[in-house]
Structure formats: structure tokens, C-alpha cells
Amino acid sequence: MTTLEPSQPGISMADKIALIDRICGQARILPVITIAREQDILPLADALAAGGLKTLEVTLRSEHGLTAIRLLREQRPELCVGAGTVLDRSMLAAVEQAGAQFVVTPGCTQDILEAGVESPLPLLPGISSASEIMMGYALGYRRFKLFPAEISGGAAAIKAFGGPFGEVRFCPTGGVNPGNVKQYMALANVMCVGGTWMLDSSWIKNGEWARVQACSAQALALLD
Structure with missing residues (x-):
């Protein structure tokens, strides 16, 4: 099992935190993907990876989300593929079965947080x-996604939370762009965007x- 593979049931929260740290540390920039057409899944992932973005958050905002996760895990095992826009336990169970390696939610409820504790997958x-x-x-939990980041106070809010x-x-998401990505990544308590x-x-x-490849490479170059 590689360092980016989901662990077995019974994994501790400390181990899940360490796994999230490795995933986000390698990613630095996490593309948040919504698939509109099934035919785009592989070429889009290949373009992102060619530009250096090899950790992907595939959202369940479209009917192709689970298909994309399954296909990428089967056909592109070198990528790290997570599931985004997971809203409840049934969606969490579905992405586990699809092979997701990590899970991201747009918000939190007591139920989804408890489900994440029980799940073998690390949840953000x-x-x-x-x-x-x-x-x-x-x-x-010690790792969170700030969403929507800019509307919720942006870099100033994250800095304040550090107290x-x-x-x-x-991982701030929502309104992050080439004009502010360096500001976010300069904060000690930001692990990726x-x-x-x-x-x-x-x-x-x-x-x-x-163009997707070039923009991905340019995005990473902003952080060098």
C-alpha cells in the first residue's frame, strides 16, 4: 500500500491527519473538478497531471462524479483521486466504494463528522x-477546508484562526486565484489551496x- 492509499478500517484520527498532510503537501494546489461529459475524464486528468497537478478533487456535483473516480482509480493509478461535495453518509459510502483516496465536504454536520471518524478514508x-x-x-479533526474562502474572510480569517x-x-477553497494564491500559501497554517x-x-x-496543462504548470510556478 502506498502512502497515498486509503488505510484499513480502524485507522486512527492521528494517522488520517498524517495522510491528509502528505496528500495536501504533495498537491500544493488541488484542482476542484466537476465533470460535465464522461469523455473529458481521462484527457482532463492527463492535462492536469502533465502540468504537475496530480492530486485531484473530483466533485459529486454532476452525474459523472462517481464514474470519474472509478475510472481514474482504474486507469490512472499514479494519480491521487479524492471525492468532493460529499454531503452525507450515503455519498461517503458511495465514494468509498468508487475507490476515492480522500474525501472533502463543503460544510459539516455532526453526522458527517461522525461518519468521517468511522470511515477508513481521511476526511477534510x-x-x-x-x-x-x-x-x-x-x-x-485538525485539518479543514475553509469554504468559501474569500467570502469567509480569506487569508485574514485563516491567520486569525491560528490564534x-x-x-x-x-485548505482554503473558493475564490482562490493567481492573484491571491501566494498570499494564502505564505500562511503557516495553510497546507494547500x-x-x-x-x-x-x-x-x-x-x-x-x-491550455489546461499550461495553466496548471503556471499555477504551480507561482509558488516556486
């Missing part, structure tokens, strides 16, 4: 307030995979 809960961090913290929550680190600016819908619709 979405939060936008200190109270939500505390809900997760009480169950052992009361010294052990917590974040989620973004969509390398996923222009017209490029994907027209099969302009070279």
Missing part, C-alpha cells in the same frame, strides 16, 4: 466559522488540453 471537512472548527476539533487553533491547518482557474469550461468543452 468544510468550515467557515470557529464554531464549526470546534465541532470537528471535539471529534479529533485559538494552533494545531489546525487549512483548492482552485478551479486552470479548469476553464471553454477549454474543456473545446478539448484545449494544452
Whole structure:
């Protein structure tokens, strides 16, 4: 089992935190993907990977989300493929069966947080307030997605959270772009960022995979 593979049932929260750290540390920028057409799954993933983005969050915002996760795990085992927009236990169970290697939620409820504790997959809960961090913290979570990041206070909010929550680190998503990505990544309590600016819908619709690749490479170059 590689360091990016899901662990077996009974994995501790500490081990899940360490796994999230490895996943996010390798990713730095996590493309948040919504698949509109099944035919785009492999060429889009290949273009992102060619640009250096090899850790992907495939959302369940379309009917092709689970198909994409299954196909990528089967056909592109070198990539790290997570599931996004997971809203409840049934969706969590579905992405586990599809082979997702990590799970991201846009928000948190007590039920989904508890389901994440029970799951063999590491879960990155979405939060936008200190109270939500505390809900997760009480169950052992120390890694969160700030969403929607810019609307929820952006880099200033994450810096402020560092005071009361010294052990917590974040993946800000929502409004992250080439103009502010360095500001986020400069924060000690940011482990990676989620973004969509390398996923222009017209490029994907027209099969302009070279543009996706170039934009992905440029995104990573901003952090060097």
C-alpha cells in the first residue's frame, strides 16, 4: 500500500491527519473538478497531471462524479483521486466504494463528522466559522477546508484562526486565484489551496488540453 492509499478500517484520527498532510503537501494546489461529459475524464486528468497537478478533487456535483473516480482509480493509478461535495453518509459510502483516496465536504454536520471518524478514508471537512472548527476539533479533526474562502474572510480569517487553533491547518477553497494564491500559501497554517482557474469550461468543452496543462504548470510556478 502506498502512502497515498486509503488505510484499513480502524485507522486512527492521528494517522488520517498524517495522510491528509502528505496528500495536501504533495498537491500544493488541488484542482476542484466537476465533470460535465464522461469523455473529458481521462484527457482532463492527463492535462492536469502533465502540468504537475496530480492530486485531484473530483466533485459529486454532476452525474459523472462517481464514474470519474472509478475510472481514474482504474486507469490512472499514479494519480491521487479524492471525492468532493460529499454531503452525507450515503455519498461517503458511495465514494468509498468508487475507490476515492480522500474525501472533502463543503460544510459539516455532526453526522458527517461522525461518519468521517468511522470511515477508513481521511476526511477534510468544510468550515467557515470557529464554531464549526470546534465541532470537528471535539471529534479529533485538525485539518479543514475553509469554504468559501474569500467570502469567509480569506487569508485574514485563516491567520486569525491560528490564534485559538494552533494545531489546525487549512485548505482554503473558493475564490482562490493567481492573484491571491501566494498570499494564502505564505500562511503557516495553510497546507494547500483548492482552485478551479486552470479548469476553464471553454477549454474543456473545446478539448484545449494544452491550455489546461499550461495553466496548471503556471499555477504551480507561482509558488516556486
